[in-house]
Amino acid sequence: MSLAESxxxxxxxxxxxxxxxxxxxxxxxxxxxYADHGPNESVLGSVAGRRVLELGSGSGSNLAHLVTLGATGQGVDIAPARETVARERWGDLPGIAFRTAEATAFLKETDETFDVVLSIFGAVWFVDSDTLLPLIRLRMAPGGILAFSHLPPGSQGPKPAKSGLRHDRTPDEWGRTLTGHGFSDVRVSLIDPPEGRAVGTMLVRAFAA
Incomplete structure (x- = not known):
């Protein structure tokens, strides 16, 4: 079974x-x-008039929210079923588009540039950073922001079968990795879980130097 099929x-x-x-x-x-937990889109600053790319856009709901705030959004997901669901739910929203593609393949093919790149439990967690990050940086406008979240390193959580290796890094490791690939002002936050839950979330932001 291929990665896309998985x-x-x-x-x-x-x-x-x-x-x-x-x-x-x-x-x-x-x-x-977790539902109804954690920060909102304000960590990105204003998105009005900005071009947003989400790598691992899933059902498209996060991207759709940013589009309602004035952004133009491109969602990319490796699973064809995700594009189908996203188009059915959000396809009529002006300024939004979805595509089935592996993240690195999309970044190699596109000639667009983006002001904001998101990966929420998405491609940044699963694709080799030395391959993915240079491609992201190449497609980002100067001063653009890359923001992504995933489980903290060493924590336990459900993993899709045959989904590929998770690229867990500590905050310091992400800082070194991102700056080594042309990003600056790396900010890493550890979001505490809601009451009764044990595992938090790591949120990383960095800017195109």
């Missing part, structure tokens, strides 16, 4: 995202693995 099987079995969150919002950005 991720597609995982996508088909995944529970759909809610249509409304705890505060009654129909769109929102969620950095963590």
């Amino acid at each position: 991720w597609d099987r995982y996508a088909v079995a995944s529970k759909p995202r809610r249509t409304v969150n705890a505060t009654g919002d129909t769109t929102w950005l969620n950095w963590t693995q």
